[in-house]
Amino acid sequence: MTTPLTGRSAAEISRLVAPWVDRPFRTRQVALWVLQRNARSFGEMTDLPKELRSRLAEHFTLAEPRILDIVRSSDGSRKYLLELDDGTTVESVAMPEDQKLTLCLSSQSGCAVGCTFCVTGALGAGRNLSSWEIAGQYRLMIRDMATAPDRVNIVFMGMGEPLLNLENLELALESLFETVSPKRVTVSTSGVIPGIRWLAGLPRRPKLAVSLNAPDQVRREEIMPIAGKYPLAELMDALRAFPLERGRRITFEYVMIRGFNDRVEDATTLVRLLGGLPSKVNVIPLNEDAVHLPGLLRPDAGTVDRFAERIRRAGLVVTVRRSRGNDVAAACGQLKGRHQGRTNATDHCRPDLSPSRR
Ligand code: SF4
Numbered sequence: 001m002t003t004p005l006t007g008r009s010a011a012e013i014s015r016l017v018a019p020w021v022d023r024p025f026r027t028r029q030v031a032l033w034v035l036q037r038n039a040r041s042f043g044e045m046t047d048l049p050k051e052l053r054s055r056l057a058e059h060f061t062l063a064e065p066r067i068l069d070i071v072r073s074s075d076g077s078r079k080y081l082l083e084l085d086d087g088t089t090v091e092s093v094a095m096p097e098d099q100k101l102t103l104c105l106s107s108q109s110g111c112a113v114g115c116t117f118c119v120t121g122a123l124g125a126g127r128n129l130s131s132w133e134i135a136g137q138y139r140l141m142i143r144d145m146a147t148a149p150d151r152v153n154i155v156f157m158g159m160g161e162p163l164l165n166l167e168n169l170e171l172a173l174e175s176l177f178e179t180v181s182p183k184r185v186t187v188s189t190s191g192v193i194p195g196i197r198w199l200a201g202l203p204r205r206p207k208l209a210v211s212l213n214a215p216d217q218v219r220r221e222e223i224m225p226i227a228g229k230y231p232l233a234e235l236m237d238a239l240r241a242f243p244l245e246r247g248r249r250i251t252f253e254y255v256m257i258r259g260f261n262d263r264v265e266d267a268t269t270l271v272r273l274l275g276g277l278p279s280k281v282n283v284i285p286l287n288e289d290a291v292h293l294p295g296l297l298r299p300d301a302g303t304v305d306r307f308a309e310r311i312r313r314a315g316l317v318v319t320v321r322r323s324r325g326n327d328v329a330a331a332c333g334q335l336k337g338r339h340q341g342r343t344n345a346t347d348h349c350r351p352d353l354s355p356s357r358r
Contacts, residue, residue: 004063005034006139007132009174020055034062035178036149038139064136065090070144080141084109084133088126090159092137094145101147105137107169108160113190116223117213117255120159122292129160131171138176149179157188157209163195173206182206183245188253193230193238200242208242209251209282210235214261215269223257232273240277249278249317256304257286258297267310280317283308 005013013034014027021027029048033039040062042053065082068089072078076096083089093104110126111118142152154176156162162169169187176185188209189195199205214220221227227235239250252274256262270281286298299307304320311318 002059002061004130004132005030005060006062006064007130007135007168007172007175008034009171010035010178012171012174017056017060020059021052022049026052030056035175038143040064040143063132064140065133067140067144078141078145080137080144082137082140084129090126090129090133090137092141092158094141096145096147100151100153101142101145102153102155103138103141104155104158105134106158106160107134107156107162107165111160112164113161113224113226115190115211115213115225117257117286117293117296119287119289119292122289126160128165128168131168131175134168134172135175138180152180152184154180154185155188155209156186156206161190161192162187163189163192163199166195166198170202173202173204177204183248186251188251190224190226191230191232191235192226193234196235196238196242205243205245207248207251208239209253210239211255212252212270213255215266215273219261223260236273236277244278249280251280251282253282253284255284255286256299256307258299258303262299262303262307264306264310267307268314271311271314271316274316280319281308281311282319282321283311284321 003016005016008016010028010031013031017030018024018027021030026048030045033045033048037044039045042048042057042060042062045053045056048056063085065084067080068083069081070078071081078094080092080094081089082092088109090106090109092106095102095104106129108126108128110124111120112125113121115121137158138152138154142149156169173182173185173187182204185206186209187199187206188211190211196208199208211224212220213223217227217232220232242250244250252270254261254270274281283304285304286293286296288296288298308318308320
């Protein structure tokens with residue numbers, strides 16, 4: 001059986017290949033090819049002896065997900081539908097902006113958390129992705145987008161709850177941190193308190209984002225069942241205890257749903273809730289999806305602006321997420337949902353929908 005070298009740190013790659021190399025420095029060469037040069041095959045490692053390349057190929061792989069479909073948006077975003085070895089599919093998105101490229105990675109192939117405003121949640125639970133399946137999304141997107149790692153930001157806001165896949169997330173982060181600084185990696189959670197505490201204990205921490213979506217426990221639990229297990233008050237306690245590096249803030253994502261959580265009074269309650277925490281609020285007008293999220297509507301632009309303005313006037317940093325990739329079904333789960341619909345020949349006339357999620 002062959003072992004993937006992808007999704008591992010340089011130290012781990014060196015440790016694995018050490019028994020097979022002729023000289024010790026070769027282990028660093030292999031790690032460099034895998035991590036810095038993003039090699040797809042051992043044949044590319046031209047400064048290694050040919051027999052060594054063959055020997056490595058017998059024992060290891062440079063495994064990555066397989067691209068099934070790429071949908072290109074007029075704004076430059078690309079959405080990838082990827083297939084894993086067992087036929088499972090996941091999505092990733094690349095969003096260029098100015099000189100930067102933001103890559104949105106999936107950590108699970110579905111999601112059992114079941115937030116009512118999320119297409120992935122509507123598609124149901126999946127399995128945990130391995131570290132190479134997670135890091136492989138980054139590898140193939142920077143190659144496809146022809147982008148250097150120092151221009152990349154990574155957000156774990158694709159399919160799945162990353163803090164319910166800790167073991168693989170940790171390995172994937174260690175691998176990603178070899179080329180992308182932790183301050184340019186964000187892990188977004190629906191509020192899994194044990195996972196937040198775990199993240200707090202990592203020696204090198206990514207940035208933290210929390211999918212909040214309601215300013216009080218009752219409404220949060222209504223749209224995010226996980227809030228029943230991890231109540232808002234306990235979540236806020238865990239966040240207040242989270243160690244923040246100098247200049248860092250916790251990002252709070254707030255999906256705005258018409259008539260549910262979009263009043264100026266809701267913004268006032270939210271400001272009170274976040275009082276004293278270095279925070280940034282990311283307001284995300286809902287991506288409507290008549291099939292998977294029937295009855296949920298996006299507020300009008302004026303309502304969104306008034307909500308954001310109330311937060312801004314309280315002195316908090318607030319952004320309204322500009323829709324990216326509207327024409328490519330960029331919200332998490334939407335391309336997979338569409339693909340499944342197409343495969344089952346039941347739903348292929350459904351219109352493409354706009355992005356965002358947590
Ligand atoms: S928003 Fe995130 S945690 Fe909630 S169902 Fe969707 S993928 Fe899962």
